[in-house]
Amino acid sequence: MAQTQTQTQAQAWELDRDASRIALIATAEGREAMTRVEDFDIDLEGELDRPAEAELTLTLRSESITGGNDIVDGLLHGRHWFDVEAYPEIVFRSTEIQAPAEGEWRVEGELELRGDTYPLTVPVRWTRQGERVRVTGRLALDRTDFDMGRGAWRSDGTVKHEVYVDFALELLAPSGS
Numbered sequence: 001m002a003q004t005q006t007q008t009q010a011q012a013w014e015l016d017r018d019a020s021r022i023a024l025i026a027t028a029e030g031r032e033a034m035t036r037v038e039d040f041d042i043d044l045e046g047e048l049d050r051p052a053e054a055e056l057t058l059t060l061r062s063e064s065i066t067g068g069n070d071i072v073d074g075l076l077h078g079r080h081w082f083d084v085e086a087y088p089e090i091v092f093r094s095t096e097i098q099a100p101a102e103g104e105w106r107v108e109g110e111l112e113l114r115g116d117t118y119p120l121t122v123p124v125r126w127t128r129q130g131e132r133v134r135v136t137g138r139l140a141l142d143r144t145d146f147d148m149g150r151g152a153w154r155s156d157g158t159v160k161h162e163v164y165v166d167f168a169l170e171l172l173a174p175s176g177s
Contacts, residue, residue, distance in 0.1 A: 012043065012044070012045050012174055013042070013044040013045070013133065013171040013172065013173065013174055014171065014172040014174070015041060015042050015169065015170070015171060015172075016132070016170035016171065016172055019170035020040075020167075020168065020169040020170050021036065021167065021168055021169075022036070022037040022040055022060070022165070022166070022167045022169075023035065023036055023037070023165075023166045023167070024036075024037070024065070024163055024164070024165055024166075025163065025164040025165075025166055026143070026159055026160060026162075026163045026164075027159070027160040027162070028158060028159045028160075029158060033067065033072075033159075034067075035065055035066060035067045035068075035072075035076065036065070036066055036068075037060050037061075037064055037065050038064040038065075038066060039060070039061040039063075039064035040058065040059060040060045040061065040064070041058070041059045042056070042057070042058050042059075042169060042171070043055075043056070043057040043058075043059075044056045044171060048126065048128065048133065051097040051098065051099045051105050052096070052097060052098070052099075054094070054097050055094055056092075056093070056094040056097065056107060056109070057091065057092070057093050057094070058091070058092040059089055059090070059091050060089065060090040060091075061088065061089060062077070062082045062083075062084040062087055062088055062089060062090055063077060063084040063088065065077070065082060065084075079150070080149060080150040080151050080152075080153050081148060081149060081150075081153070082114070082148075083114055086114075086115070087113070087114050087115060089112075090111070090112065090113050091111070091112040092109050092110070092111045092112075092120065092122070093109050093110050093112075094107050094108065094109040095108050095109050095110060096108040096109075103125055103126055103127060104123070104124065104125055104126075105123075105124040105125075105126065106121060106122075106123060106124070107121070107122040107123075107124055108120075108121050109121075109122070111146070113146055113148075114146075114147065114148075116146075116147065118145070118146055122137060122139055123137055123138075123139060124136070124137045125137060128173075130173075131172055131173040132170060132171070132172060132173070133170070133171045133172075133173065134168065134169070134170055134171075135167075135168070135169040135170075135171060136167065136168045136169075137165075137166075137167055138164055138165065138166045138167075139164070139165050140162055140163070140164055141162070141163050141164075141165060142161045142162060142163075143159075143161055143162075143163045144161050148163075
């Protein structure tokens with residue numbers, strides 16, 4: 001058992017924060033509105049060529065979600081949206097990772113958001129160059145499926161229900177890979 005734990009720890013990939021980004025893109029008042037997640041961590045353990053054995057956890061600090069100005073941030077951080085005081089983290093944990101094609105993963109998992117857990121499937125593309133791996137993806141979500149935008153924000157009159165999550169993560173290979 002100790003050997004397995006050591007092997008698993010040796011297989012953890014490291015996030016290159018400066019080269020990584022996560023954005024949430026919505027349509028608000030008829031215009032594209034982009035928010036950024038500025039503080040997040042990824043824990044990816046395993047081999048890229050054996051995804052069924054890999055495990056992935058992505059943790060976002062909800063207070064770091066920003067639209068770039070205090071008014072928007074105040075709304076996003078408030079109780080109708082991310083409610084950052086009550087729910088400081090948003091966590092996605094993989095339950096199964098499949099590789100439908102070379103350089104592609106389909107990550108099945110659970111998203112913990114505002115105290116609830118939702119099933120979520122994330123399509124991922126990845127490429128490796130030496131010790132670096134670039135993981136990218138984009139998925140469309142209906143924010144109301146996740147109870148986001150409560151109260152008067154529930155309607156799509158101001159903020160459309162469809163939101164895109166766009167990400168590009170740079171990972172450094174574990175030692176010994």
